[in-house]
Amino acid sequence: MNTAEVAVFAGLRGPARTFSYLVPDGLELLPGHLVRVGLGQRAVPGVVITLDGAAAGRELKTVDALVHPLPLLRPHQLALGAWIAERYRCGLADAVRAMVPPALAARARSGGLGTARGERTEAIFALETPGRDALAGSVRVGARQLATLRALASGAVTSRDLADAGGSVAAARALARRGLVLAGSRAVRRVPAEFALADDDRARDLPATGPQAVAIGAITGALGSGRGFLLHGVTASGKTEVYLRAATATLARGDGVIVLVPEIILTAQVVARFIARFGDRVALLHSALSAGERFDEWRRVLDGVADVVIGSRSALFAPLERVGLIVVDEEQEPSYKQESDPRYHAVDTALELGRITGAAVVLGSATPRVVTYEAARKGELASLVLPERVGELALPPTTVVDLRLELRAGNRGTLSQALREALQRAVAAGDQAILYLNRRGFATVVLCRDCGYVAKCPDCEIPYAFHADGALVCHRCGRRERNAPQRCPACGSARIKQLGVGTQRVEEEVRATVPRAKVIRLDRDAIRAKGAHAAAYERMRSGDAQVIVGTQMLAKGFDLPRVTLVGVVNADTILNLPDFTASERTFQLLTQVLGRSGRGEAGGRGIVQTYLPEHYAIRAAAAHDYVAFAEAELEGRRRFGYPPFGRLALLSTQAKKLETVERRTRELAARLREAAGDDAEVLGPAPAFAAKRAGSYRAQIVLRGEPERVLDRVTLSDEWTVDVDPVTLLG
Numbered sequence: 001m002n003t004a005e006v007a008v009f010a011g012l013r014g015p016a017r018t019f020s021y022l023v024p025d026g027l028e029l030l031p032g033h034l035v036r037v038g039l040g041q042r043a044v045p046g047v048v049i050t051l052d053g054a055a056a057g058r059e060l061k062t063v064d065a066l067v068h069p070l071p072l073l074r075p076h077q078l079a080l081g082a083w084i085a086e087r088y089r090c091g092l093a094d095a096v097r098a099m100v101p102p103a104l105a106a107r108a109r110s111g112g113l114g115t116a117r118g119e120r121t122e123a124i125f126a127l128e129t130p131g132r133d134a135l136a137g138s139v140r141v142g143a144r145q146l147a148t149l150r151a152l153a154s155g156a157v158t159s160r161d162l163a164d165a166g167g168s169v170a171a172a173r174a175l176a177r178r179g180l181v182l183a184g185s186r187a188v189r190r191v192p193a194e195f196a197l198a199d200d201d202r203a204r205d206l207p208a209t210g211p212q213a214v215a216i217g218a219i220t221g222a223l224g225s226g227r228g229f230l231l232h233g234v235t236a237s238g239k240t241e242v243y244l245r246a247a248t249a250t251l252a253r254g255d256g257v258i259v260l261v262p263e264i265i266l267t268a269q270v271v272a273r274f275i276a277r278f279g280d281r282v283a284l285l286h287s288a289l290s291a292g293e294r295f296d297e298w299r300r301v302l303d304g305v306a307d308v309v310i311g312s313r314s315a316l317f318a319p320l321e322r323v324g325l326i327v328v329d330e331e332q333e334p335s336y337k338q339e340s341d342p343r344y345h346a347v348d349t350a351l352e353l354g355r356i357t358g359a360a361v362v363l364g365s366a367t368p369r370v371v372t373y374e375a376a377r378k379g380e381l382a383s384l385v386l387p388e389r390v391g392e393l394a395l396p397p398t399t400v401v402d403l404r405l406e407l408r409a410g411n412r413g414t415l416s417q418a419l420r421e422a423l424q425r426a427v428a429a430g431d432q433a434i435l436y437l438n439r440r441g442f443a444t445v446v447l448c449r450d451c452g453y454v455a456k457c458p459d460c461e462i463p464y465a466f467h468a469d470g471a472l473v474c475h476r477c478g479r480r481e482r483n484a485p486q487r488c489p490a491c492g493s494a495r496i497k498q499l500g501v502g503t504q505r506v507e508e509e510v511r512a513t514v515p516r517a518k519v520i521r522l523d524r525d526a527i528r529a530k531g532a533h534a535a536a537y538e539r540m541r542s543g544d545a546q547v548i549v550g551t552q553m554l555a556k557g558f559d560l561p562r563v564t565l566v567g568v569v570n571a572d573t574i575l576n577l578p579d580f581t582a583s584e585r586t587f588q589l590l591t592q593v594l595g596r597s598g599r600g601e602a603g604g605r606g607i608v609q610t611y612l613p614e615h616y617a618i619r620a621a622a623a624h625d626y627v628a629f630a631e632a633e634l635e636g637r638r639r640f641g642y643p644p645f646g647r648l649a650l651l652s653t654q655a656k657k658l659e660t661v662e663r664r665t666r667e668l669a670a671r672l673r674e675a676a677g678d679d680a681e682v683l684g685p686a687p688a689f690a691a692k693r694a695g696s697y698r699a700q701i702v703l704r705g706e707p708e709r710v711l712d713r714v715t716l717s718d719e720w721t722v723d724v725d726p727v728t729l730l731g
């Protein structure tokens, strides 16, 4: 008997693994088939990964049954799973599990697959082992049943297939009752999309702009080539329209489309435009769906009812039969990295899926990561640029306000004189304003209010983190200073302390500055209420409110033509985080937020408040100069060997006792240093950025250079997690 490697879903927790099983003679298994197998005393579902030759003298269990007649994972998905397992150093079963909806294992246990609500289905069939024996003459069957068995043996699946071969559904059902045939169903009719948001689709018939036409031509010319593109265009330059037209061309070839968006709630407008254009061919796969809804959407893709898949990173794993185009919108978003096993990055994984399937892969962004920009410059990605906003809207002229001067002038508030005046002018003119506050990196840095000096580790030149006990800690090398300085080492000022402002305080100051205006606050606390984001957007859109104060949530989706002022209250908090992407995230966020201003006829402006007015990330964002930013950033990355000039792996561990963590990290760091040679630097061990969480001490070691070579030489215990190509080192 032959054997099958089966990735077993033995419950949602615990290490999922693959095991070998014997395939009973006559059971026609294919890779990707969902089967039931025995594991210990239990019967569990699993997916067939590979089919191998005969088992030589091994004692194996036998596959119990086929659960569904059609393979659930396509060959290209299995190939992608193997790549993920190798690249991100996880089990193959982890990778495969990421590709099936969470509800699947549960449903598989209770028998069939189920279909989406409200859908018409058709019957499908497959041969069971006893059916094959019957064909060989072991069981007596009637003529129609024999024809049906023969048809199934030669690949028939549907009632049409059976009828063409002289069989019938009635015969197949009769055979199913005798256990000779497996009966299932699949959806046949398109359902109206539940998510159809009303949206006009006026751009559909408008002629493409020159740069759009070039981009669309290049992408559609590359369908089938597996080529990757960087579509670099400022906000409102028409990127979404390029995606839509490339998708139309892809569908015309009979291929499917995958569109990844960072967070579906915050990118509702992009989704709405896809639904407006492609209707119920669209399937939405994202985390806000219930497990059941997610399963239904996934099922529509599997059955070929939907062939335009939009969703968060795991939508990459939709079971499209043919993938012709993959779009990753806002490719710079850190949410494309999964922070649990398998720790894949959706951008790199999308590019690999393109190589496997021949799909064209389009990475879209106004502010691509410098790794992506560098790949385009080196020709690994083809570069497409949309340099201007559609309709000749200018990017808002932006002023940088030096907060150190404000303090010297006696202003102790969080709003500078310039920002207060601009706010008053905007409100007086009947316009709207957005005030943006960075929450990340908040209150962790010790800063001199007079000269902008930031306390840094002398060895690593990254800011110390201020801990609640008053100590300063370097999260790269572990260096620690018991006491934060009382006086600024640079200028002697006593006004050196940790940084921090809250949205509430800003809101109060705004109300005092423009008492007549209606002000909304949108931060993590406010957004807990369901629909708060949409409600706030609606109040601004209708003109009910004039000013909105908020955090990251404002950076996306707030496309409001009457906003003529965007003020950034504290531009530099992220800059002070000890992370290799701190400058990049700052530039990206500032660009995104400033892009909210001047989307209408009235034009707009931006004001950026900072203690670091000379920093290249802030200057480049205010000048809307991506290239200046990227050059400076790449220079720094090159100097320290950070991506794209070296790769990273982050190794983390935790334990209840500090000494346990210290012993464990020391021991591994020593082994890694021995194994590393010239292939990688070993940084640390150092406490993790959140050095203690849920009662456990946490620590990390970073490999920089060619980490995989080193990891190949060292065996790690289960106490360690490995994150290959992390997007942050602030674990």
Ligand code: ADP
Pocket: 202, 203, 206, 207, 208, 209, 212, 233, 234, 235, 236, 237, 238, 239, 240, 241, 242, 390
């Ligand atoms: P991005 O995705 O880069 O932010 P969009 O595709 O959303 O840009 O385009 C910005 C705006 O311009 C949208 O309102 C869109 O409908 C409109 N638009 C896009 N392409 C064209 C075009 N060729 N002609 C006219 N309007 C367009």
Ligand code: ZN
Pocket: 457, 458, 459, 460, 461, 474, 475, 476, 477, 478, 479
């Ligand atoms: Zn240090």
Ligand code: ZN
Pocket: 448, 449, 450, 451, 452, 453, 488, 489, 490, 491, 492, 493
């Ligand atoms: Zn100072």
